[in-house]
Amino acid sequence: MGKRVAKDALFDGFADIAKALANGRRAELIDVLAQGERHVEELADEIGPSLANTSFHLRTLAGAGLVVTRRDKNRIYYRLASDRVIELWSALRDVAAAHHAELDALAAAYLGHRDEFDQLSRTELAARLAAGDVVVVDVRPSAEYAAGHIAGARSIPADRLARELHSLPADVEIVAYCRGPYCLLADDAVRLLRRQGRTARRLEDGFPEWRHANLPIQSLAPQEVMS
Amino acid sequence: MGKRVAKDALFDGFADIAKALANGRRAELIDVLAQGERHVEELADEIGPSLANTSFHLRTLAGAGLVVTRRDKNRIYYRLASDRVIELWSALRDVAAAHHAELDALAAAYLGHRDEFDQLSRTELAARLAAGDVVVVDVRPSAEYAAGHIAGARSIPADRLARELHSLPADVEIVAYCRGPYCLLADDAVRLLRRQGRTARRLEDGFPEWRHANLPIQSLAPQEVMS
DNA sequence: CTCCTTCTCAAAGAACTTCTTGAATGCTCG
DNA sequence: CGAGCATTCAAGAAGTTCTTTGAGAAGGAG
Numbered sequence: 001m002g003k004r005v006a007k008d009a010l011f012d013g014f015a016d017i018a019k020a021l022a023n024g025r026r027a028e029l030i031d032v033l034a035q036g037e038r039h040v041e042e043l044a045d046e047i048g049p050s051l052a053n054t055s056f057h058l059r060t061l062a063g064a065g066l067v068v069t070r071r072d073k074n075r076i077y078y079r080l081a082s083d084r085v086i087e088l089w090s091a092l093r094d095v096a097a098a099h100h101a102e103l104d105a106l107a108a109a110y111l112g113h114r115d116e117f118d119q120l121s122r123t124e125l126a127a128r129l130a131a132g133d134v135v136v137v138d139v140r141p142s143a144e145y146a147a148g149h150i151a152g153a154r155s156i157p158a159d160r161l162a163r164e165l166h167s168l169p170a171d172v173e174i175v176a177y178c179r180g181p182y183c184l185l186a187d188d189a190v191r192l193l194r195r196q197g198r199t200a201r202r203l204e205d206g207f208p209e210w211r212h213a214n215l216p217i218q219s220l221a222p223q224e225v226m227s
Numbered sequence: 228m229g230k231r232v233a234k235d236a237l238f239d240g241f242a243d244i245a246k247a248l249a250n251g252r253r254a255e256l257i258d259v260l261a262q263g264e265r266h267v268e269e270l271a272d273e274i275g276p277s278l279a280n281t282s283f284h285l286r287t288l289a290g291a292g293l294v295v296t297r298r299d300k301n302r303i304y305y306r307l308a309s310d311r312v313i314e315l316w317s318a319l320r321d322v323a324a325a326h327h328a329e330l331d332a333l334a335a336a337y338l339g340h341r342d343e344f345d346q347l348s349r350t351e352l353a354a355r356l357a358a359g360d361v362v363v364v365d366v367r368p369s370a371e372y373a374a375g376h377i378a379g380a381r382s383i384p385a386d387r388l389a390r391e392l393h394s395l396p397a398d399v400e401i402v403a404y405c406r407g408p409y410c411l412l413a414d415d416a417v418r419l420l421r422r423q424g425r426t427a428r429r430l431e432d433g434f435p436e437w438r439h440a441n442l443p444i445q446s447l448a449p450q451e452v453m454s
Numbered sequence: 455c456t457c458c459t460t461c462t463c464a465a466a467g468a469a470c471t472t473c474t475t476g477a478a479t480g481c482t483c484g
Numbered sequence: 485c486g487a488g489c490a491t492t493c494a495a496g497a498a499g500t501t502c503t504t505t506g507a508g509a510a511g512g513a514g
Contacts, residue, residue, distance in 0.1 A: 004275060006337035012251035013333045017323045022246040024239035053473055055492060065326030074481045074490055081326045091318040096244045099292030099308045106240045110233035282462060301460055301511050
C-alpha cells in the first residue's frame with residue numbers, strides 16, 4: 001500500500017528539520033542568528049570550528065530551509081528564514097530544560113550558579129520601563145544592538161562595561177540583558193555592577209524573546225551604526 | 228578555555244532533543260502519542276516496523292526525556308512527557324510546512340488534494356459549537372475518543388462511518404476531525420459524507436491542537452469505554 | 455513452579471554524519 | 485583582465501545510528 005510509503009516520506013520530511021538542529025554546532029548557529037544576520041567568518045569565530053566546517057553546517061541548515069542567505073559585495077550573510085524558526089528553537093530549549101535529565105548539570109557548568117529569583121521577567125521589565133525607574137543596558141556586541149534592541153536600552157558591550165560604568169546613574173536599578181537565557185554576558189555584567197556597589201539584575205531571557213513577545217523595540221539605521 | 232567546552236556541551240544537550248526527533252519513525256510515534264498513551268505493540272502496528280525496532284525508537288525518545296512509561300500488568304504504556312512536547316512537535320511541523328522546500332509535495336502525495344478554504348479553524352468551530360448549529364464527529368479509533376475528545380463531539384470511527392451515517396441528522400452541517408493536520412481520517416470522512424449528499428467539512432487540525440488551545444474537552448471514565 | 459506474553463537488549467552489518475584538508479568557484483575592485 | 489578575498493565543494497577517515505535477528509528479563513496466570 002502506497003499510503004504507508006507516502007506517510008513515511010512525509011514524516012521523514014518533518015524529521016529532516018529536526019536533523020538540521022540535531023548537532024550542537026548548528027544549534028549554536030541558530031542561537032547566534034536569532035540576534036540578526038551574520039557572515040560566515042563571524043559565525044565561525046563565534047562558534048569555534050573551522051571556516052569550512054562552519055560553512056558546511058550552514059549549508060545543512062540552508063538545505064532544511066531554516067536559514068537563508070544574501071550576498072553583499074563578496075560576503076555572504078546568513079539569517080533565519082523566519083520568526084517561526086525562533087519559536088521552534090525556543091520550544092526545543094524549553095523541552096530540553098524541562099525533560100532532559102542532564103541539562104541542568106550542563107547549564108550549571110556553563111552558566112555557573114544563577115539565582116532565578118534575582119531575574120526580571122519580560123513583563124516586569126516592560127512595566128518598569130514604562131514607569132521609567134530602571135536603566136536598561138544591552139551588553140551584546142554593538143552590531144547586535146544596532147540590528148535591534150529593547151526600546152530605550154543603552155548599548156554598553158560587555159568588554160566596555162568596566163570603563164563606561166561611571167556614566168550610569170548611581171541611584172537607579174540597572175537591568176542588563178543579552179542574547180537569551182543561555183547567554184553569559186548579562187550575568188557577568190550584573191556581577192561586575194554589583195561589585196561596584198550598584199543595584200543590578202538581569203532579564204530572564206534575551207532580545208529575541210522580547211521581540212517575539214511583541215514588546216517595544218528599536219533599531220539603528222545603517223548610518224548610525226557605531227564601529 | 229573551559230567555557231568553550233561547557234558551552235559546546237550545553238548546546239550538544241539541546242541537540243540531543245532534536246536528535247530524538249530526527250527520524251521519521253520517531254516523529255510518527257510522537258504524532259500518535261499526542262493522542263494519548265499506547266502500549267508498544269499498538270505503536271508498532273501503527274507505525275510499521277518490527278516490534279524490536281519500535282521498542283528501540285521508544286527507548287531513544289525516553290532517553291531524551293520526551294516520553295515516559297507506565298506499567299500495567301505486563302504491558303508497558305508510553306506517553307508524552309508533557310504538553311510542551313506537543314508544542315515542540317507542532318512548532319517543528321509549522322517550520323517544516325513553511326520552509327522545507329519539498330514538504331508540500333510530500334504532503335500532497337500523502338494527503339491528496341485538499342482545499343484549504345474548505346476547512347474550519349478551531350475558533351470557527353468553537354463558535355459554531357456554542358451556537359449549536361453543527362454536528363461534530365470524531366472519526367479516530369474509539370480508544371482515542373475515550374482518552375479525550377472535543378466537548379460535544381460524537382464518536383464514529385472511520386471504519387464504521389458508512390454504517391452509522393444514517394444516524395446523523397440530514398439538515399445540519401457535519402464537521403469531522405481526527406488526529407491533526409496531517410491525518411487522513413477526517414478527509415476520508417468528509418468525502419464519504421459528501422458523496423451521500425451531506426454538507427461536511429473538516430477541522431483544520433486535530434484534537435491535540437484543540438486541547439492545547441484550552442478549548443472545551445471531555446473524556447470518558449474507564450467503565451464507559453466502548454470496545 | 456513453569457509456561458506465556460510482552461518488552462528490551464546485544465551483536466553485526468549497512469547506511470549515514472562529522473570533520474579535516476586542500477583545491478575550486480564566484481565576486482569585486484583596481 | 486587578473487589578483488585577491490570569501491566561501492564552497494570533494495574526498496576520505498573516524499565515529500554514530502539504524503535495522504534485523506535471536507536471546508533474555510520481568511511479570512502474570514494456571
